[in-house]
Amino acid sequence: MTRRSHPQVIKDRSPLHPSALRLQDVHPGVEFIQFNRYLGILTRSTFLSTPFVEDEGYGKILKARVLYRCPMFQEFSLRDLGIVPYPYGWNKANFTIRASKEHLLPEPLGDALNPCRIDDPFDDYGYVDDWYDDQYLNVYMQSPS
Numbered sequence: 001m002t003r004r005s006h007p008q009v010i011k012d013r014s015p016l017h018p019s020a021l022r023l024q025d026v027h028p029g030v031e032f033i034q035f036n037r038y039l040g041i042l043t044r045s046t047f048l049s050t051p052f053v054e055d056e057g058y059g060k061i062l063k064a065r066v067l068y069r070c071p072m073f074q075e076f077s078l079r080d081l082g083i084v085p086y087p088y089g090w091n092k093a094n095f096t097i098r099a100s101k102e103h104l105l106p107e108p109l110g111d112a113l114n115p116c117r118i119d120d121p122f123d124d125y126g127y128v129d130d131w132y133d134d135q136y137l138n139v140y141m142q143s144p145s
Contacts, residue, residue, distance in 0.1 A: 014082045014095040019104055021083050021096045026051050026064050031099035034081055038093060040108035048073055 014020035016037060021030075027050050034043040049065035054075065061077050062084055068074040078084045082095035097104065 011085075011090075014090050016082065016090070016092075016095040017097060017104070017106075019097050019101050021081075021098065023051060023078070023084055025098075026078065026083060032096050033099050033102055033105070034094060034096050035105055036093050036108070037095075037106070038109050041105070042094070043068075044099060051078060 012024075013022045017035075021032060026047055028048055030047045032043075032045060032047065033041055034045070036042050043066075046067045047064050048067055051062055051064050053060045054063050062079065063075045063077055064081075065073050065075050079086050079091065080094060082091040082093075085091075
């Protein structure tokens with residue numbers, strides 16, 4: 001059985017913003033803003049954990065636990081937050097920055113310009129690649145702090 005080849009991850013942050021968080025920026029206590037370039041701010045929250053891989057039954061997903069609505073927490077996919085790329089590329093709409101850099105956020109483009117309003121056959125639910133998240137987490141665990 002042959003494993004399909006994957007492109008090496010060259011960029012370590014979303015191309016949507018020069019201050020976008022990188023995987024090594026995800027650790028407990030970091031306050032962040034998830035920004036959608038069409039809709040604006042989606043989430044203001046705080047990371048409660050370091051990244052971990054969770055088996056969703058249909059594949060492994062790289063996640064982090066975040067304070068969602070006090071005192072509740074939720075686990076977010078780091079792909080959906082725009083912190084790590086999907087196997088086929090970066091999230092085209094969402095990126096995440098530190099809350100302290102909110103003043104660097106652009107104006108949203110508006111939902112009318114959002115090409116993702118139609119169902120994307122390659123979203124997180126339709127294209128999951130265990131190998132990719134495992135390799136990305138291995139690189140994270142080996143990188144110096």
